[in-house]
Amino acid sequence: MNNEEKLRNIFAEVLGIEEKQVINDLTYNSIPEWDSIAHMALISEIDDQFDTMLDTDDVLEMSTFAKAKNILGKYEVKF
Numbered sequence: 096m097n098n099e100e101k102l103r104n105i106f107a108e109v110l111g112i113e114e115k116q117v118i119n120d121l122t123y124n125s126i127p128e129w130d131s132i133a134h135m136a137l138i139s140e141i142d143d144q145f146d147t148m149l150d151t152d153d154v155l156e157m158s159t160f161a162k163a164k165n166i167l168g169k170y171e172v173k174f
Contacts, residue, residue: 097174098145098167098172098173098174099164099174101144101145102141102145102160102163102164102167102174103117103160105137105140105141105144106121106137106160106163108140109133109136109137109140110126110128110129110133110137111128112126112128117160118160119159119160119161119164120159120160120161121159121160122158122159123157123158123159134154134157137157138154138157141163141167145167145170145172147167147170147172149166149170153166153169
């Protein structure tokens, strides 16, 4: 499993949606499942699975699946 598949799986599992729904344009609050509580669960799972500690600015900026990939790139996660 590559890192994009891993991240897509995290989004699907945490948000309780199908992996095919996890596209680059998937946006925070665009679906009922991705609310503020789910966002924090998503951040926690990303930190655990990728062994990162996202800073507050990155947590707030992670508003799409595409941005999540870009932000993780700053923590040397390759996509």
